[in-house]
Amino acid sequence: AYRWTVRDGIALAEDGSVLAGGENTTLISTTALTAKINTKLSGRNSYNVQHETSPAVDRQPTDTATRATLVYSF
Secondary structure, three states: OEEEEOOEEEEEEEEEEEEOOOEEEEEEEEEEEEEOOOOOOEEEEEEEEEEEOOOOOOOOEEEEEEEEEEEEEO
């Protein structure tokens, strides 16, 4: 896990993990950029990559997802 405050109110985060077991290894990486909108609200854009070394039949080894999120702090 890595966190970097780019400047006040803007943060970049990277989380990565490896799950190994049996014949398959899963690598997961999530990168997120969060920016404060006001004292209670932030916006977050994130990108997730998941890679399987031995995917199931008829499956691609790499899967990605992009998300835009509104975050409320209370």
